[in-house]
Amino acid sequence: MTALSHAGRRRRGLGGTLAFHTILTVVCLLWISPIAFVVLLSLRTFDDIALNGLGAFPTSFTFAAFPEAFRSGGVGRGLWNSLIVTFFVVTLTLALASMAAFALSRYRIPFRRTILMLMLAGNLLPPQILLIPVARIAQGMGIYDTLTAVIVVQIGFGLGFYTFVLYGFMRGLPKEVFEAALLDRCGPVQTYWRIVLPLCRPSLAALAALATTWVFNDLLWALTTLQSEAKFPITAALLNLQGAYASSWNLLAAASLMAAVPPALVFFAFQKQFVSGLLVGANK
Amino acid sequence: MSTSAPPATAAAPGEGRRPRRSRLGRRVPPVVWFFLLVPLAVELFWVFWPALNSFWLSTTTWGGVGVAEPVGTANYERLLADPIFRTALWNNVLWVFGFGGLSVVGGLALAVALNQPRRFVGVYRTVIFLPMVISMAVTGLFWRIVYAPGGPVNNTLELVGLGHLQQQWLANPDTALGAVLVAAVWRQVGYIMVLYLAGLKGCDPSLEEAAAVDGANAWQRFWRVVMPQLAGVNTVIFAITVIDSLRTFDIVWVMTRGGPFNQSQLLSTYMFEQAFSYVNLGYASAIAVVIFALAILFIITYVARQARAEEDDL
Structure with a gap:
């Protein structure tokens, strides 16, 4: 509700409104068109695409590409692996960071x-400087090519950011809460578990939504340790699929859509938390 | 001071602390050290220790087996003479300006347009932001399809009478990097828009009102009144953009793998290729150190800013 809009409203007629919505509708349609095109493609048959071309108007309609990619293309297995990795990374990172x-x-x-800022700086390092030693360390520990390796390295790399955000939030908690805890003879562990964590729920939710999409979408650490x-x-499975099914456009489209759905669901379910999570650390 | 201090702390030995301090525990119990040291150890082990190792590795030549052989600065000298490294470095510079510039211009314009209480504004915002949710890898796949021969980009060109511009966008050395850049910007604009929307919310509307009364037009009001108030957001976005640009890997790797003929190589993809395709671990580490050296200034800028904001909060 800035003055811009107040000042604007005075002069804004029907024409202005029409122009505004026309321009933004065009922009939005353009923005969504790559996704829309991939959706259309995933619903066509192989023969239709081979015969009429990639960009032709669909003359077929089938969901067949989805189960096929899910079973034979390793999409099902990939989604399962991603879920496991995401679950462990998000819960363990948030637990450690909140501690x-x-x-x-x-x-x-x-x-x-100094410790806090150092931890934050660690999260901002370009991952390239970690890749080779991380792969070597994982080999040395005997966890190379296991999901454990993908999980622990992402926990270590993410910790700094989440600690920083939660630190800011915890500083803002009213001190009366802690005085009450002292009066009740709560030790540090009880204070943490029974008072601080429940109070941090909103920021934990925001970070969890954000972390879920980040971890689910990771490619680099998977390529490094698996x-x-x-x-x-x-x-990573999609990357392989791309080589193996180079001409099966409908399969590729269906597979990449299935990879996009879980983070999109998280986003739509937790849109508010998601955006507020993005803003922390950037909006000071 | 004693009346307002909590009884438990007031009873503690060593009186005379300022009230501001009273919110902090006085002695650190062992379990709290445990709370701090476990996460810290994890980060030290998986982030700082590997990072230090890279510096050392960059002064060696190593094929992954046996002992790394110290070679001093030979890797860096080789980098200076390596035309692919120079291409990657130059591409990274282009990437910072292209990726950063386009997403900031687009994100800021959309934020200003959508920072008003109008109908459907929420829908527009969601649509623009949606690509941000999709991973870089999937974004790359989507756009590979979009750029494919016979795909929508080429078809649209044909349709509007620009058929002579049709080409294999990702297989043409002249267009590959730009084509990838467009896909990356498509994803980034929504993020920048959200950051600017938050910044605009924090601007003081009365300043703009005053400027409007003084006869400043919308353009002047934006540049002279609103923009200066966004200085903080701008710094953060600038730092984030540069750090992100230097990190960019997934989308290029998925769309072109740095090809054709290394023409879309970025430092990150070239480093990865040297490390994991050719197993030149020392040489790849030297590239990683260069990326680090380029990023560190911006990391410090960002962290220092956060530290200052943190101090203000106390």
């Missing part, structure tokens, strides 16, 4: 701000 944030925000730990196709998460 660190609690310690840093509530206790007089020497150099706590080798066997059976363990690939969906992003």
